[in-house]
Each structure stands twice: as structure tokens, then as C-alpha cells.
Amino acid sequence: MNVLLINGSPKGKNSNSLKLAYSFIEGLKSEYANNGKEISIEELHVASMNIDACKGCFTCWKKTPGICCIKDDMQTVIGNQLKADIILWSFPLYYFNVPGILKNLIDRQLPMSLPFMSSREDGYGSGSHDSRYNMEGKRHVLISTCGFYSAEENYDSVLRMFDHFLGKGNYETVFCGQGELFRVKELSARTEEYLDAVKVAGAEYAETGMISAKTDAVLRTLLYPKDVFEKMADASWGIHRTTGEKEPEDLVFTRQMAALYNKNAYDGKERVLEMHFTDLNHTYQIRLGKEGSEVVADGSLTSTTRIDTPFAVWLAISRGEIGGAEALGKQMYTVAGDFSLMIDWDKFFGSRAAVDKAETTGSDTTEQKKPTMAAMLIPWIAFWIAVSINPAPGAVIALTVAAAIPLLMRNHKLVIWDRLSIFAVAILSAAANITGNGDIPTNAGYLIFGLFWLISCLTKEPLCAAYVKYNYGGESARQNPLFMRTNYILAAAWGLLYVLTAAWTFLFRSAGIANTIIIVNNLIPLLMGLFTLWFQKWYPARMARGKTNRK
Known part of the structure; x- marks a missing residue:
């Protein structure tokens, strides 16, 4: 498959429209590569070529049929057009049409037509000239940016021109407003989203010869509101x-x-x-x-x-x-x-656009893949409550809950702490069921749970960060010292709490005041949860003020 890219921007390779064209080509390449097909790309940057304006002398029709009297780079352009299977016309909108250098190239296509009058079969226009060459099967895509907030109703002159010499409906378009934003690094997150959509359009075009209605709707979405x-x-x-x-x-x-x-x-x-x-x-x-x-x-x-x-x-x-x-x-x-x-x-x-997407997609598949701390906590809560009430049947309930977590949380990614919790609860539940004693397993559960938190403080990512980092940029949150420091402190605090819980639970049971355990072991985690909510807001804000302002 031979692809010819004609870059008609006076800015040459610094063109904003060219960024879209290159993304479209990436899509073409990926789709052809997936299907084991070869593709060759030829680029013509009109700004760096020598292409004069047409003289209107009709020498290419009368004296030297098919050959222009002007000896410049246009003959190369025509040769490449004849070899191409797909021609991409990339250009910015200049005064509601193509730039002058590209219009010169279009005018100089006259040698490609025969001089004799013909009627158009599509009924578009009042007359035409048949092609000198067999142009059947060639496909065209117009790719352009403009400086208005929207491309809508600004390309009517462009479309009328291309309708005349390509045929109405014989080409696809990718027209994007707000074109200058593609050179602004500060807005790259948004413009990259758009370029990804253009790449999808290229892949679809390679596969079906057209851009889907769904992708076209994305391409028509404003980069930013008016x-x-x-x-x-x-x-x-x-x-x-x-x-x-x-x-x-x-x-x-x-x-x-x-x-x-x-x-x-x-x-x-x-x-x-x-x-x-x-x-x-x-x-x-x-x-x-x-x-x-x-x-x-x-x-x-x-x-x-x-x-x-x-x-x-x-x-x-x-x-x-x-x-x-x-x-x-x-x-x-x-x-x-x-x-x-x-x-x-x-x-x-x-x-x-990103905010709108997040609001409209809701619990989409990407969102559902995020880990949730509930996957770790539910087995432990079920174990502590059920086994404390009645060890044997309670252990069966806890085992059932632990076994069901992978199914219940199938739309969420399970992290190491989820798997370790399921395994630990299963072992402790089995011990409670076999011995008929729930005191030692539940007490051991507090200790193991606390050690999970403390051990995580020795790793590159504290336990709580494995879950909440997705609210702070995902994996990039690990590069944030303030985020990591906050979560290390909280992980250490929760770990220490549950190690101490194991200790005082043992002491209270030894002293025969088991009823106090129920109150303390439910009240303290609740207070710790409230502390966590406060600390994760207070500590970053305090540190963000800097050393001078904290005095």
C-alpha cells in the first residue's frame, strides 16, 4: 500500500495539521502491520519545494500533452500521485481555504486532465474534464486544523473545491478547530487525547476505507469549550x-x-x-x-x-x-x-473533555479495575465477627466469604494484600473450625493484620497507598514524596494499632473481661478511621506551607 502525504502548510514540518496527519499514518501503519500487509509512506512538504503558479497557457493540453511548460518540482508531485493508493492532504485553513502554496499545487494538476469537455455523472457542477490517467481506486483524506474554536461551517469553500476535482463524497475528512493548541506543551494532555483519536481513525480507514461514526463524533468534539x-x-x-x-x-x-x-x-x-x-x-x-x-x-x-x-x-x-x-x-x-x-x-x-468523560462513563471497565480496600477488609471483618460469636459455624462463614472475594471483586484488580488476607483468613478460619476455639485465631488475626501494615512500611509502597494512589494519579503518585510520606505514617499507625489490639485483647481475655474487648476493638478502629480522614488532609496541607510558614 503506497501512501502519499502532501503537507501544504507554509510552516513545513512545524505544521499543527501535520501532527494530526502523522497520527493518522500511525493508525494506518499499525492496522496494516497487524494484518501482515506492507505500507510505504512518501512525504511531500510543499513549503520546501519549488512549485510556481500556473500560467494558464494550456501548453500541457495543446503542445506537450500531459507535460507542463514550467520545469520545477510539480512533475515529481504528479508522479507520486499516480503511484499512490492513498493520498493524505494535510493543510491549515487560511482565509477559509487552503494556503496559497497548496492552491498552486492544485492548480498545477491541470496536466493530469484531458482538455475535452465532459459531463459529470454525479451531477455536481456544470461541466468537467476527464482524467488523463486511470485514477480508479485512489483514496483521499483531508486533514486540517483551523484557528477558530470549531471547524464546523468554516470549511465550506474547501469542501466545494475538493468536491469538484475529487468528486463529492469520494474522500474522508479530519477537520479540527483550535489548531494552535497542538503546539502548546501545557495543553499536551488534552491534545494527545485528540491525536489518539486520530490514530484510531487511521486504523479504521486502513481496515474499512472509512472512519466510523463513533470516531468521527470524537474528532468533532471541541478540545475546549468556546x-x-x-x-x-x-x-x-x-x-x-x-x-x-x-x-x-x-x-x-x-x-x-x-x-x-x-x-x-x-x-x-x-x-x-x-x-x-x-x-x-x-x-x-x-x-x-x-x-x-x-x-x-x-x-x-x-x-x-x-x-x-x-x-x-x-x-x-x-x-x-x-x-x-x-x-x-x-x-x-x-x-x-x-x-x-x-x-x-x-x-x-x-x-x-477528560472531566466529562469521567462523569459520563461512571463505573466503566477501566474504573472497575482499580483495587479497592474492601477486598482486603471484608474477609477480616467477617472472620472477627463470625468466629467471635461462634467459632465452628463462624469459621465456615468466614471461609465462604474469603473464597467469594475473587468473584465478588472480579471487576477490581486484586493486590498482594488482598491475596494475603484471603489466605490468612482461610488458615485462621480452618484453625478455629478444627479446634472449636476462636480466641487464639482471632487474636492471631489482629497480630497478622497489624504486621501486614508494618511490613508494608519496609517496601516501596505502604499498604494504604496501593489502594488510594489511583485517586492521586495512579503509579505517578509514587513519585510524590508528600503522598508517600503521608501513607507511610498512616500505614505505621494502623499497623501499630492492630499489634497493640492483639496485645490488649490477650490481656483482657486473660483478666476475664471479654465484654470490654468487644467495645474497645470496635471503638478504637472507628476513632482511627476518623483520625485518618483528618490526617490525610491536615498533614499534606501543613507540609505544603513550607518550613517558614509552619512556625
């Missing part, structure tokens, strides 16, 4: 809207960051985020409210959350060069005030 994009676009020029004066780079950046605010995340609480760029000694405030965001540069608002950071650090975070949580854990920046904004940062400033 108001968000237009605010970012206006701010990107770096000049004041009314005075025309040049604005500092960090103010431009702050305006663009503010534009990303998702007002749908507003929870009834007015927030003022204060950004203090310590290396520039500039401070800006962003009001976050029901109607949207507003940047204030005069410091007139009362901040609810303040971030002190070098501008270079915040820029690196926004570009994905370092994780925000990781940088905070290393105290590359500090946070004072309401820390909840940092915890829910992605909700307030993340990709709107």
Missing part, C-alpha cells in the same frame, strides 16, 4: 486588550491558566487563587466563581489559596515536565490557605 478557547487565544497574543501594551510573560500565562477554569466545578464556594512568582516578584490573583474566572493584578482581593513558586517551576509543571504533586512534595513550591483547591486541581483546571 469561551475557554477564546480566552486562551486572546491572552496568547501577549498584549493588553484595550491599551495594546505588551504584557509580562507570567501575566499572559496566568490569564491562560485562568481561562482553563471549569466553572461547572463551582461548588458554591467563591475562591481566590493567588499566584506569587517568587523569582519575578510578581503576584496575580484569580477569582474563581460561578460565572467563570477573572485575573486581578492589583492585589485587591483576599486570597483563599496562595501558591509561592518560581515561575520556571510552575511552567515546568504545566508542561508536564514534572508532576505538580511531586514538585510540592519536594517543596519546589509552597501552598498556604485552603488546600482543597490543590486536591481537586484537575477538577477545576483539568481537561474539560
Whole structure:
């Protein structure tokens, strides 16, 4: 399969549209490779070629049929078109049509047509010229970005032109608005989502010769809502809207960051985020409210959350060069005030499409694969309650519950602590059933459970982190020192609690005050749970303030 990519952007290989074209080609390649088919790619970058404008002399029709009188690179273009099975036309939208250099190439295709008039079978247009060459079976895809928030109703001129010389309905399109965002590193998370969809489109096209309606709908989805994009676009020029004066780079950046605010995340609480760029000694405030965001540069608002950071650090975070949580854990920046904004940062400033996807998919298969601590806790709770009431039948109940966990939690990934808990509960339940004594097995259960937590503190990942890390970026959360430190402390606290529980349970039973055990062993974990909820919010917020502000 021969694929010809015609890049008609004056920016050459720096073209935003070319990023989409390359993703489409990746999809083509992967699908053909899966089917054991060969594919060759030929690229023509018009900006670096010598292609003059058509003279309108008709020499290619009258004197030298099929050969243009202009001796430049166009003959190479025609030769490659004739060899190609698929032609990808990649270009940005310039004044509602293709760029001038690509229009020159299109005009210079005249030698490929015969001079004699013919009627179009599709009834499109009032006349036509038959092709000089057999173009049957050649397929075309138009791939383009534009600078408006949406591609809708901006490509009518382009479509009319290609309908005339390719035939209406004889090509596929991938048209994307907000094209300039593909060169903004800070927005790569969202643009990469789109490029992945373009890759899927390429794979579908290789397989079926068309792009599915489902994928086409994804490709038509806005990268960002209209108001968000237009605010970012206006701010990107770096000049004041009314005075025309040049604005500092960090103010431009702050305006663009503010534009990303998702007002749908507003929870009834007015927030003022204060950004203090310590290396520039500039401070800006962003009001976050029901109607949207507003940047204030005069410091007139009362901040609810303040971030002190070098501008270079915040820029690196926004570009994905370092994780925000990781940088905070290393105290590359500090946070004072309401820390909840940092915890829910992605909700307030993340990709709107990603948020929508999370809200609409709900408990999809990806979400269901996350581990849940319930898989570890349910066998233990069933064991302690059932065996304490009546050892023999209680042991059977605990065994049944433990055996059912893999089935009950089949939509969740089971981690090592889930498997160890199922195994430990099974062994202890068997011992209680055989001996008819529940005291020693339940007491041993407290000790083993506590040791699980303590032993995990000696590994690269404390027990609790194995479950909650998915709420903090998944595996990347392990690179966040603050997250890991918090979970190591909590794991050690829970481990110590249950080791001590084993000790005082033994002592209370020896003293003949078993009723006290029931109260204590239920009350203490409840209090510890409340402490955990408080500590996991308080400790990160305290550490985020930095050493100076903690005094």
C-alpha cells in the first residue's frame, strides 16, 4: 500500500495539521502491520519545494500533452500521485481555504486532465474534464486544523473545491478547530487525547476505507469549550486588550491558566487563587466563581489559596515536565490557605473533555479495575465477627466469604494484600473450625493484620497507598514524596494499632473481661478511621506551607 502525504502548510514540518496527519499514518501503519500487509509512506512538504503558479497557457493540453511548460518540482508531485493508493492532504485553513502554496499545487494538476469537455455523472457542477490517467481506486483524506474554536461551517469553500476535482463524497475528512493548541506543551494532555483519536481513525480507514461514526463524533468534539478557547487565544497574543501594551510573560500565562477554569466545578464556594512568582516578584490573583474566572493584578482581593513558586517551576509543571504533586512534595513550591483547591486541581483546571468523560462513563471497565480496600477488609471483618460469636459455624462463614472475594471483586484488580488476607483468613478460619476455639485465631488475626501494615512500611509502597494512589494519579503518585510520606505514617499507625489490639485483647481475655474487648476493638478502629480522614488532609496541607510558614 503506497501512501502519499502532501503537507501544504507554509510552516513545513512545524505544521499543527501535520501532527494530526502523522497520527493518522500511525493508525494506518499499525492496522496494516497487524494484518501482515506492507505500507510505504512518501512525504511531500510543499513549503520546501519549488512549485510556481500556473500560467494558464494550456501548453500541457495543446503542445506537450500531459507535460507542463514550467520545469520545477510539480512533475515529481504528479508522479507520486499516480503511484499512490492513498493520498493524505494535510493543510491549515487560511482565509477559509487552503494556503496559497497548496492552491498552486492544485492548480498545477491541470496536466493530469484531458482538455475535452465532459459531463459529470454525479451531477455536481456544470461541466468537467476527464482524467488523463486511470485514477480508479485512489483514496483521499483531508486533514486540517483551523484557528477558530470549531471547524464546523468554516470549511465550506474547501469542501466545494475538493468536491469538484475529487468528486463529492469520494474522500474522508479530519477537520479540527483550535489548531494552535497542538503546539502548546501545557495543553499536551488534552491534545494527545485528540491525536489518539486520530490514530484510531487511521486504523479504521486502513481496515474499512472509512472512519466510523463513533470516531468521527470524537474528532468533532471541541478540545475546549468556546469561551475557554477564546480566552486562551486572546491572552496568547501577549498584549493588553484595550491599551495594546505588551504584557509580562507570567501575566499572559496566568490569564491562560485562568481561562482553563471549569466553572461547572463551582461548588458554591467563591475562591481566590493567588499566584506569587517568587523569582519575578510578581503576584496575580484569580477569582474563581460561578460565572467563570477573572485575573486581578492589583492585589485587591483576599486570597483563599496562595501558591509561592518560581515561575520556571510552575511552567515546568504545566508542561508536564514534572508532576505538580511531586514538585510540592519536594517543596519546589509552597501552598498556604485552603488546600482543597490543590486536591481537586484537575477538577477545576483539568481537561474539560477528560472531566466529562469521567462523569459520563461512571463505573466503566477501566474504573472497575482499580483495587479497592474492601477486598482486603471484608474477609477480616467477617472472620472477627463470625468466629467471635461462634467459632465452628463462624469459621465456615468466614471461609465462604474469603473464597467469594475473587468473584465478588472480579471487576477490581486484586493486590498482594488482598491475596494475603484471603489466605490468612482461610488458615485462621480452618484453625478455629478444627479446634472449636476462636480466641487464639482471632487474636492471631489482629497480630497478622497489624504486621501486614508494618511490613508494608519496609517496601516501596505502604499498604494504604496501593489502594488510594489511583485517586492521586495512579503509579505517578509514587513519585510524590508528600503522598508517600503521608501513607507511610498512616500505614505505621494502623499497623501499630492492630499489634497493640492483639496485645490488649490477650490481656483482657486473660483478666476475664471479654465484654470490654468487644467495645474497645470496635471503638478504637472507628476513632482511627476518623483520625485518618483528618490526617490525610491536615498533614499534606501543613507540609505544603513550607518550613517558614509552619512556625
